[in-house]
Amino acid sequence: xxxxxxxxxxxxxxxxxxxxxxxxxxxxxxxxxxxxxxxxxxxxxxxxxxxxxxxxxxxxxxxxxxxxxxxxxxxxxxxxxxxxxxxxxxxxxxxxxxxxxxxxxxxxxxxxxxxxxxxxxxxxxxxxxxxxxxxxxxxxxxxxxxxxxxxxxxxxxxxxxxxxxxxxxxxxxxxxxxx
Numbered sequence: 001x002x003x004x005x006x007x008x009x010x011x012x013x014x015x016x017x018x019x020x021x022x023x024x025x026x027x028x029x030x031x032x033x034x035x036x037x038x039x040x041x042x043x044x045x046x047x048x049x050x051x052x053x054x055x056x057x058x059x060x061x062x063x064x065x066x067x068x069x070x071x072x073x074x075x076x077x078x079x080x081x082x083x084x085x086x087x088x089x090x091x092x093x094x095x096x097x098x099x100x101x102x103x104x105x106x107x108x109x110x111x112x113x114x115x116x117x118x119x120x121x122x123x124x125x126x127x128x129x130x131x132x133x134x135x136x137x138x139x140x141x142x143x144x145x146x147x148x149x150x151x152x153x154x155x156x157x158x159x160x161x162x163x164x165x166x167x168x169x170x171x172x173x174x175x176x177x178x179x
Contacts, residue, residue: 005056008052008055008056009056011052012049012052012053012056015045015048015049015052016045016049018030018036018045019042019045019046019049021036021037032152032153033152037151037152039151043088046088046092050092050095050105053096054100066104067103067104068103068104068106068173068174068177069098069099069102069103070094070097070098070103070173070174071099074097074098074099075097075170075173077097078093078094078096078097078170079093080093080166082163084145084147084160084161084162085160085161085166086108086158086159086160086161087108087111087112087115087159087161088108090108090111090161090166090169091105091106091107091108091111094106094170094173106173106177110177111169111176111177112133114176114177114179115144115176116133117179118176118179119136119138120136120138120139120142120144121133121134121135121136121139121144121159122134122135122136122139133159134146134157134159135159139159142164142165142168143161143162143163143164143165143166143167143168143169144159144160144161144162144165145159145160145161145162146158146159146160147160
């Protein structure tokens, strides 16, 4: 069993490095034009690392739980990075502290949907007829901002959560997820 845990830990470490844009063999940055820098691929790597983490903890959940449940103790264990983060990263840090044998995972998509329903965030149609999440006049009051980011030389606006927003979301996450 320990051998399996070692292999899971090693696989997780390799996937995390790739997701962060680092070649796990050489330690060098992965070229910007590599498919490994595509946000969809990066999300996939993070998803797999979360599954490995849950398997390691003995808390892998195949989706049978339908309700989001977080205890005050679990909330107290959540640690966020000091910089502004997106909803997917927010969800990742919360999920790391959940008991997935009784709670469903928090997803950035679902959280965005609930925040739009509450009027904290909004949505707009792009020129390609897709929808994207944006801030509105209420967003700043709740700790949400828009930041310019760049991927493969293309600039885009990303909704991010500052410290005020992280605190607001964590304090009110149960009510938000029930709305």
